[in-house]
Amino acid sequence: MSEIDLSNIKTIDDLDVNGKRVLVRADLNVPIEDGEVADDTRIKRVLPTISKLKQGGAKVILMSHLGRPKGERSPETSLRPVAERVEKLLNGGPVLFLDDCVGPDVEKGLETLATGDVAVLENLRYHKGEESNDLGFARQLAALGDIYVDDAFSSAHRAHASVEAIAHLMPAYAGKLMMAEISALRTALADPERPVMAIVGGAKVSTKIDVLKNLATRVDVLVVGGGMANTLLNAQGVNVGNSLYEPDFVETVKDVLASAKRAGCEIFLPVDEVVAKELAPGTEWAVCDVNAIPSDMMVLDQGPKSIERLKARLGEMRTLLWNGPLGAFEVAPFGKGTLALAEESGRLSKEGKLISIAGGGDTVRALNMVGATPDFTYVSTAGGAFLEWLAGRQLPAVIALASGQVNAKHEAVAAG
Ligand code: 3PG
Numbered sequence: 001m002s003e004i005d006l007s008n009i010k011t012i013d014d015l016d017v018n019g020k021r022v023l024v025r026a027d028l029n030v031p032i033e034d035g036e037v038a039d040d041t042r043i044k045r046v047l048p049t050i051s052k053l054k055q056g057g058a059k060v061i062l063m064s065h066l067g068r069p070k071g072e073r074s075p076e077t078s079l080r081p082v083a084e085r086v087e088k089l090l091n092g093g094p095v096l097f098l099d100d101c102v103g104p105d106v107e108k109g110l111e112t113l114a115t116g117d118v119a120v121l122e123n124l125r126y127h128k129g130e131e132s133n134d135l136g137f138a139r140q141l142a143a144l145g146d147i148y149v150d151d152a153f154s155s156a157h158r159a160h161a162s163v164e165a166i167a168h169l170m171p172a173y174a175g176k177l178m179m180a181e182i183s184a185l186r187t188a189l190a191d192p193e194r195p196v197m198a199i200v201g202g203a204k205v206s207t208k209i210d211v212l213k214n215l216a217t218r219v220d221v222l223v224v225g226g227g228m229a230n231t232l233l234n235a236q237g238v239n240v241g242n243s244l245y246e247p248d249f250v251e252t253v254k255d256v257l258a259s260a261k262r263a264g265c266e267i268f269l270p271v272d273e274v275v276a277k278e279l280a281p282g283t284e285w286a287v288c289d290v291n292a293i294p295s296d297m298m299v300l301d302q303g304p305k306s307i308e309r310l311k312a313r314l315g316e317m318r319t320l321l322w323n324g325p326l327g328a329f330e331v332a333p334f335g336k337g338t339l340a341l342a343e344e345s346g347r348l349s350k351e352g353k354l355i356s357i358a359g360g361g362d363t364v365r366a367l368n369m370v371g372a373t374p375d376f377t378y379v380s381t382a383g384g385a386f387l388e389w390l391a392g393r394q395l396p397a398v399i400a401l402a403s404g405q406v407n408a409k410h411e412a413v414a415a416g
């Protein structure tokens with residue numbers, strides 16, 4: 001697999017957008033509760049791109065998906081509350097909301113935009129053509145603008161019309177958030193300051209095999225936590241009692257361990273554990289050595305010795321890449337390990353000792369719980385796309401941005 005040449009990606013830095021209709025693909029897929037935006041982090045993170053385009057005199061047209069409506073309209077997945085929040089956050093001039101994303105009514109609605117105005121289109125996934133990467137649907141979208149800007153890194157792993165097909169149809173640029181996300185991941189993986197540690201946690205190893213495989217060849221220390229670690233421990237002959245683990249993946253995990261060894265990557269696993277009979281708040285718990293997990297107990301967090309050992313090793317690192325919790329952090333007291341790690345990496349980053357990059361919903365939640373988010377070098381808005389990148393896969397939307405121009409030329413030639 002050859003690496004894509006990211007230097008082919010054009011940015012909006014020196015782009016003249018004055019008077020142009022700029023179609024911006026953002027990821028405004030935010031949680032909605034009782035018809036209101038419950039967390040506007042993703043909206044805030046795309047504001048620098050919107051503001052820059054506004055200041056440049058563009059007519060800014062925002063498009064996004066929300067939820068998974070599968071080609072049908074549904075009130076719970078409308079982007080209307082998102083448009084309202086965009087308007088509030090920009091606090092200058094109304095934001096026009098259009099209740100569809102393609103077609104003559106939308107085109108007519110957009111004619112009312114003046115330079116510096118912003119519009120939000122209705123959910124792209126109300127049309128089946130979005131997820132099927134339909135060229136006809138992409139053409140309908142492309143008709144709405146003069147320039148395309150993709151600022152939706154967290155959707156870049158989907159080969160959908162608004163991020164893939166469309167990039168070949170119009171002059172395509174990466175927005176500021178897209179560039180920040182790509183650059184943060186390159187800082188951690190392509191040319192990191194060493195030593196570099198990756199921490200990968202979460203419940204199931206089966207969902208992150210490729211991530212472990214890829215990281216084992218790239219980082220110096222690979223820490224595995226959460227339920228995933230149980231499968232690795234088991235592969236090393238540890239009896240994990242009643243813990244969550246995946247026997248079907250023990251052999252695969254052995255291969256990962258072997259390839260890590262060949263690559264000189266240290267695999268870092270817990271030496272003691274917090275165990276309980278069930279995962280429930282207020283349940284009785286105990287600490288035990290990793291070789292003495294009682295048969296009727298399950299591992300729910302790493303033990304205090306493991307955490308101290310991990311903190312000490314982290315102190316020797318220059319770069320940290322983190323995805324996934326070390327235990328069942330949402331249920332007290334099983335979040336101690338994850339939260340202690342969040343605090344410690346935040347502290348080291350704040351002191352300038354560590355370059356820290358984190359991504360994924362659970363990890364970001366843990367960082368927010370201890371207030372470590374602002375101290376991190378970079379916190380990604382992406383979940384799935386972040387993981388795919390960690391697995392070494394090329395993301396369809398990023399490939400499209402890097403090759404868009406070439407293909408557009410081909411299409412022009414093909415069309416005669
Ligand atoms: C996400 O929240 O992970 C992105 O917005 C992508 O959404 P999807 O998983 O429904 O494609």
Ligand code: MG
Pocket residue numbers: 383384
């Ligand atoms: Mg997802």
